[in-house]
Amino acid sequence: MNRLLPRTLMAPAVLTLLLWMIVPLVMTLYFSFVNYNLMQPGEHPFAGFENFHYFITDPDFWPAVGNTLLLIGSVIVITVIFGVLLALLVNEPFPGRGIVRVLLISPFFVMPTVNALLWKHMMMNPIYGVLADVWRSFGAEPIDWLTDLPLLSVIIMVAWQWLPFACLIFITSLQSLDREQMEAARMDGANSFQRFFYLTVPHLGRPMAVVIMIEMIFLLSVFAEIAITTNGGPGNASTNLTYMIFKQSLMNFDVGVASAGALFAVILANIVAAFLIRIIGKNLD
Amino acid sequence: MQPNPMFTVLRTVGAWALALLLFFPLGWLFLTSFKTELQAIHVPPLFIFEPTMENFSEVQRRSDYLLYARNSLITSVGSTILGLLIAAPAAYSMAFFRTKKTRDILMWMLSTKMMPAVGALVPIYVLAQTAGMLDSLPALIIVFTLSNLPIMVWMLYTSYKDIPNEILEAARMDGASIWTEFRHVVMPLSVGGLASCGLLCLVLSWNEAFWALNLVSAKAGTLATLISQYSSPEGLFWAKLSAASLMAIAPIVVFGWFSQKQLVQGLTFGAVK
Amino acid sequence: ATELVIATVNNGHMIEMQKLTPFFEKANPDIKLKWVTLEEGTLRQRVTTDIATKGGQFDVMTIGMYEAPIWSKKGWLLPIATDAAYDVDDLLPAIRAGLSLDGKLYASPFYGESSMLMYRKDLADKVGFKMPDQPTWTQVKEFADKANDPKGGVYGMCLRGKPGWGDNMAFLSTLVNTYGGQWFDMKWQPQIDTKPWKDAINFYVDIMKKDGPPGASANSFNENLALFNEGKCAMWVDATIAASFISDPKQSKVADKVAFAQAPTAVTPKGANWLWAWSLAIPASSTKVDAAQTFIKWATSKDYIKLVAKETGWNTVPTGTRKSTYQTPEFLKASKFAEAEKKAIDTANPNDSTLPKSPYVGVQYAAIPEFQAIGVAVGQQMSAALSGKVTVDEALKTSQTAAEREMKKGGYYK
Amino acid sequence: MAYLELRNIKKSFGDAHIIKGVNLEIDKGEFIVFVGPSGCGKSTLLRLIAGLEPTTSGQLMLDGKDITNLASGKRDLAMVFQSYALYPHMSVADNMSFALKLANVPKDEIRKKVDYAAKQLNLTQYLDRTPKELSGGQRQRVAIGRAIVRAPKVFLFDEPLSNLDAALRGNTRVEIHKLHVSLGATSIYVTHDQVEAMTLADRVVVLKDGLIEQVGTPMELYDHPVNRFVAQFIGMPSMNMVPASAIPSFSSQTGGKLPSDGFLGVRPEGLHVHPGSGVGVPGTVDLIEALGSDTLIHVDVQGIPLIARQNERTPLRVGDDVGVELDPSVLHLFNREGQTVAA
Amino acid sequence: MAYLELRNIKKSFGDAHIIKGVNLEIDKGEFIVFVGPSGCGKSTLLRLIAGLEPTTSGQLMLDGKDITNLASGKRDLAMVFQSYALYPHMSVADNMSFALKLANVPKDEIRKKVDYAAKQLNLTQYLDRTPKELSGGQRQRVAIGRAIVRAPKVFLFDEPLSNLDAALRGNTRVEIHKLHVSLGATSIYVTHDQVEAMTLADRVVVLKDGLIEQVGTPMELYDHPVNRFVAQFIGMPSMNMVPASAIPSFSSQTGGKLPSDGFLGVRPEGLHVHPGSGVGVPGTVDLIEALGSDTLIHVDVQGIPLIARQNERTPLRVGDDVGVELDPSVLHLFNREGQTVAA
C-alpha cells in the first residue's frame, strides 16, 4: 500500500483540528502579549510578560490550580469507585434491571447548565432545598452546601453527571470478564471479596484508564456548574482554572490576561496529556 | 453462579434504591415544573400538590420553543453527520494503516479537547464575525463538530480496530478498491461503533451551552440558550425554569433512554477486550 | 422589512415588552422584532463582547447605568434622537443625568430603580418596633435582633451575599457610602482598607451572622425575594422593583403585611441608596439606526406605559423613568410603594454619592472599565468574609491589594 | 469403596434436562476420560463434580464424604480449563500460588511447592512472566501447574489440549500421562480427541445425551463396544458400518448371527484391498491417503463407501478396480436398534 | 514452463529478514503444501504470493505474466484464511458472490456459479444464512466456496482446518482433496498438520527459517529426506534419532557408512520390540500408547528414548525389560551437520 492514501484519509480531521487549535492559539498567543481589555479596544500596546505576571500573581491562581486538580481527582475517584460498585450491582439479572439501567443512565443526558440549576435551587438550597428538608427531618441543622462546602457541592454535581458514564463503561467491561477465570478462582477457594479484588478489579484496569482519560478531558473545563452555583466562591474556594479564565475574559473583559491564562491551561492540559500518554495511553492499544 | 434468592432480593432492593436516588433530582425537576412558583419554594418541599400546566404554557408563550428545538436538532444532527464524515476516514486510516505516530496523533487530537473554550472565545468570536457567521447554524455546526472530533476519532478508531485484518485482506483479494472495502466491509462491520459514536456526539452537541450561548443570538439559538431566558430573572422563577429545563432536556433524555442499548454497546473506547 | 435584533435581560418588564411586540409591529409594519432574552450576567457578557469586537449581532441593546457613560465616551453608542412627543424632560433627572454625555442622551431608560428597605409590618408591630421613614442602621439592627426567630422560620435581616459587582457589591457600596467611605479617592487610590469600609463590612457581617438566613453568601435579589415571599425575612434592603413582587398576592404569602422605608443610613445619608436603570441603546455599528430609534422611542415613551397599563394594569407598568408616571393617579393608587420609590430615586445622585469627594460617577459602582474586575474580586472577598472563610480585615486587605493591582494595570498610576 | 462416587446425578437448566442420571464409581489413582459428541453434557458433568453448578438431584461422594453441597473451593479438586483461565494480570508464579495464598499456606512452603511444580513442568525460567508472554503450550502447562501445586484429591481437565496445535498436543499428551503416573493422582479428563482418550485413559466413559453409554478400558471399548454408537465413536477412522442387506457376500461371513435388518461393523484394519478384481467383493478406489507408515484406501463397494487401512504402501491409484476382503475375526454385529449382537 | 514461479523471493520486515530467497516452480494443477515449524515464514510466503504484502525483492510469475507488483485483487488468486475471514454481515450467498459482483459479472451468471459451488459444498440450504448462524465446518466450506466461485488461477490456503475439531478436520480434508481433483485447480496449502501434508500434497515444500529445505512428493520426503530436519519433521511420531556412538550395536548395522560423529535415524515402524531380553538391544518400556489399530511403545535404550510402532496389541507393560531390534532396510544416515549420507 502506498503511504499517500492513509494520509489523505486522515487529512481532513488532522487539518481541521490543526486549524481549530492553531488559529485560536496564535491569536491567543498574540493577545497574551498585548494589553487588550474589551472595554478599551482599539489600542493594543505591547505588554511583554505583564499579562502572565498578572495571571500568576493573581491570588486566585494557585488555589485555582489546586481546585482544578482536586475537582478532577475527586470526581474521578468517586465515579470510578461508585461506578464499579453500581456496575457490579446491576451486572447480574434482577427484576426491573432494564428500568434501573435507564434511570441510572439519565443524568448523563442532562445539560450541565440544567444540572447546576437543578442542584443549586432544588437540591442544595439551605432553606427550601430537598436536602435541607432531609436534614431537618433528621432533626439536624440543614447544611448550607454552596457556602460551607462549595467545592464539595460542585464535585457532587459533576460526579452525579459523570457517574452514569463510568458505570456504563464498567458494565460493558464486566460482561467481557471471562467466566472460566471466575470459576477457576472459585475452585481455588476464593470468596466473593477475594474474587472481586484479585480478578474483577484488575480486569477493570483498562476501562478505568478509559474513564479517567475521558473524564480528565471533560473535567478540565468544568465551568457551567461553577458559574451558575458558587461563582467560584466564597472567596476562591471553588474557583478552577477555567472559571478563573472565564472571570478574566467575560467578567473583567481582560482578553490579555485571559489569553495568558488560556495558555497556562493549554500547558496544564499538555502536562496532563503527557501524563496520560505515559500512564494510561499504553493501556489503550 | 448459585443464585441465592436472598442475594437477589438484596440486589434488587439495593439497585432500585440507588437508581431512584440518582434519578431523584431529575424526578424532582419534573415535579417542580408542574408547580406554581409559590409551591416551588414551599418549605417543606411539596411532594403532593395540584399540578398545573401554567409554566409550560408560559414558556411556550414567551419563547418559540419549536424554533429552539429545531435549531438544536439541526445543529446536533448536522454536527454529528459532519463529524462522522470527517472522523470515519481518519479513524479508518489510523486503525488499518498503523504507524508509530498513530498513537501520538490520537493523543494530540485528544489534547486539543483540553483547552478551555473560554480561553478561545475572543479569537473564535472574531473569526466567526469576520466570516460573517455569527448567529448562524453553520457556525454552531462547525464548532460542535470540531470540539467533538477528537472523541469521535478515538471512538471509531477503537471500534475499527476490532475488525480482523484478515477480513479486509479477503476483500482486497476479492478485488475491492479502498472505497468498496470501506463502504461494503468496514462500514457495515462497525455500524455499532458508528451508531454509538453518533449518539454520543448527538448528546454532547445537544447539551453544548458555551458556544451556543456566545456565538448566536436571535436566529440560531439552541435549547441550551433557552435556559438562560429563565434563569434568575427578577422575581420568582423556579417553576418556570424547571419547565423550560424540562422542555430543553426531555428530547435528548428520552432519546437517550431509547438508544441506551446502542450507545452502551459502542461506548467502550476499546476498554473491553 | 427591517429586522431588529434586540438583546434584553430576562426581567419581568422586558418580558412584558416582548409580549407587546404585535402592537409595535402593527404600528410599524416595516419593522420586525427579534428578541434575545438572556439572564443578566450572560446578557452583559454577550453585549460587551459584541460591541467591543464590533460583532454587530444586535441592533438594540439593553444596558445599565454603568455601561452607558463608559461606552458613550468611547463612541460605541449612537445618541438617541428624541423629539417633542418623547418629552425628554419628563425623565427623572437623576436617571437622565446618568445616561447622558455632554447633554446628549445615549440610552433611553426603560425602567429604573433605587434601593429601599422593605419590612414586615406585622412583625414590627408584634415586637413593638416603630419603623422611621428613614431609619438608621443601628435602629434596623435593633429590629432585626428582636424579630430574628430561626426556629420559627423567620430571619431578622435578608441582604445580598452572592459575589458580583452587580450583586453583593451593589448593596455593600451603598452601605460603605453611608458609613462615609468611597471606592477611590481623588488620586484614584482604592480606599477599601479604610475605617468606613471596616465599620460597614463588620456591621454587615455581624448582622448577617446574627440575624441572617443560612446560605446568605449565595443569595442575591431572587433568593432573598423567595425568602421574603415565603415569609422568612423580617427585613430586606434591595432594589425598589422588589416592592411590586412582594406586594403581589399571587407571588407572595406576605403581600398584605409589607411596608416600605428609605434605605437605612449611618454616618451620612449620601449614597445610602443606589440608582440603576435598564436602558435601551443603539450600538454605533448598527446598520438599522432608524428602525432602532423608532423602536426605542416607542418602548420608552409615555404611551408605552399607558399601553402596559391598559393591557395588564397600572401595577405592572415599568417605573422609575418618568415623572409623569408618578403623577398618574391610577398608578399611585395601584402601587402603594410608588411614593417611597420615587423618593429613593430622587435622592440618589450618581455624581455626588460619597462623603469625601470622589473622582468617579456612580453610586453603587464606579463607572470606569476597571471597576468590573475590582467589583468581582472584592465581591468574592466580601462573600468569603460573610461565610466566615476569612476575617473581615483579611478580606478588606486582599480586596485593597486586588484593587490596586487592577488600577495599576489600568495605567492610573505607576 | 470408590474414591469418587456419582450417585444418580441429574442436572436440568430450566426445562432442559442435560444430565439425566449418571452413576459412576472412580477409584483412587484412576484416570477417567469422558468422551461423547458435542453437547452431550461432558462439560456439564465435570462442572457438577467441580461444584461450579449445583446438581438438580443426586449425590456426590468424595473420599467417603458427601460433597454434594460443598462450596467449590472446599472440595479439594483442581480443574484445568479449556481456555486455561489463567489470571491474566498475575505472573506465572502468582497464578500457581493463588490458591495456596488464599488458603494461608506459609510463604516458604508455597515457594517450595511452586518451584517443584515449575521444575516438573519445565516452567522455572518463566515464573516471572505473565500469561500473555507465554506460548500456547506454556500456558497450558501453567494451567496444569496451578492444579498440581494444590495437590488436590482429584484433577479435572476439560479439553485441556484442544487449543494447541497437533504437534504440541502430542507432546503435552505424553507429559500429562507421565505426570499422572508420577503423581499417582486421580483424574477426570474430558476430550473429544480419539487419541487422547485411547492413550490416556484407564477407563473411558462414553456419554450420549446426558447418559452413560458404556464405561470400560480403551481396548474394551475398541474391541467390545456395546452398541453401534460406541463402536463408531471410538476409533479413527471410524468403523465401517454396512447394512446387513447391502453387501450380501460380507453378511454371509457372519455365520448367520447378523439380524437381517441389522448392521455389520468392520474396522478399517479389518478390510483388505487387493488389486484387480480377483479376490473378494469388487469395488473401485475413491481416494488414497498415504500417511507414510500406513495407508488409508477409500473404496466404493456397490455404492457403500468403505475405508481400509493397511500398513504397507499401495501401488493402487484412484479409479482402480479392486477386490475387498473381510477379516472375519474382527467383525461387529448390531441389531436394528444398534445394540451389539454376540458374534 | 512453470505455471507459477517464485524467483528468488525475499522479504524483510524492517531489519528482520523473514524470507531469505525462495525459488519455486509450480505446475498447473499441482497441489503444493508448505510445511515448517511455527514462525518459519509459511504464512508470509503465502501472503507474498497473494499480494497482501509487497515483496522486498525477487519476482513472481503467474501463467507467463509478471505479477510481482500487481494489486492483490488483480492477481486472479483466491485465498482461504485460517479464521475464514468471512464477511459477517453478508449472507453466505453474498459472501461467495462478493468478488464477482465487484468484477461486474452479470447477475445470472453469478447465481449460476454460486449455486454450483454451493451444491458441490453441500451449502445450498444455507445460502441465506449469515456466517454466525453456521457451524465451524460450514463456515469453512463457505470460505472455500468463496474461493471456488472465482475460478482463480491458484487457490491459496493458510491452515484452513486448524480451527476445526479432529473429526471434522478429517472429513474436510477428504473433501478438499476430492474438490482439488474434481476442479483440477492449482493450489498452495499451508499447514503444520502432518496428515494433511502427507495426504493432500502432490509436492510438499519444507521451509525452515525462510528458506526451502526440501521439495518433493510426500513419499519422497518420507523415504528420502535430505537432512535430519526434514526427516524428523515429516512423520508422526517423528523419526528416532540416535547419535552414532550411543548404541554401537545399532550403528554397526549400517555397513560402516555412518560417520562416527553422525546420527542414525529410524522410523518408529522400523523398530521391533520383543518381550524379554533375548533378542536385540536391551531396554525398558517407558510408556505404552494403545491406539486400537496400532500401538506406540516408548522404550528407553541405554538412556536414549525411542518410540516403536507396531500394528498388533502388545502384552507389554510399563517397566518391562525388552529387546529392541532394528529393521536394517529403512535406516537413515546423517553426518554431523545433519545432511543425509547415502545408505
Ligand SMILES: Nc1ncnc2c1ncn2[C@@H]1O[C@H](COP(=O)(O)OP(=O)(O)OP(=O)(O)O)[C@@H](O)[C@H]1O
Ligand atoms: N448454563 C446453561 N444453561 C442452559 N443450558 C446449558 C447451560 N450450560 C450448558 N447447557 C446445555 O447443556 C448441554 C450440554 O452442554 P455441555 O457444555 O456439557 O456439552 P459438552 O458435552 O461439553 O459439549 P462440547 O464437546 O461441545 O464441549 C448443551 O446443549 C448446552 O446447550
Ligand SMILES: Nc1ncnc2c1ncn2[C@@H]1O[C@H](COP(=O)(O)OP(=O)(O)OP(=O)(O)O)[C@@H](O)[C@H]1O
Ligand atoms: N507484519 C510483520 N511485521 C514484523 N514481523 C512479522 C510480520 N509478519 C510476520 N512477521 C514475522 O515473520 C516471521 C514468520 O511469520 P509467519 O506468520 O510467516 O510464520 P508461519 O510460518 O506462518 O508460522 P505459524 O505456523 O505460527 O503460522 C515470524 O517471526 C513473525 O514474527
Ligand SMILES: [Mg+2]
Ligand atoms: Mg464442553
Ligand SMILES: [Mg+2]
Ligand atoms: Mg502462519
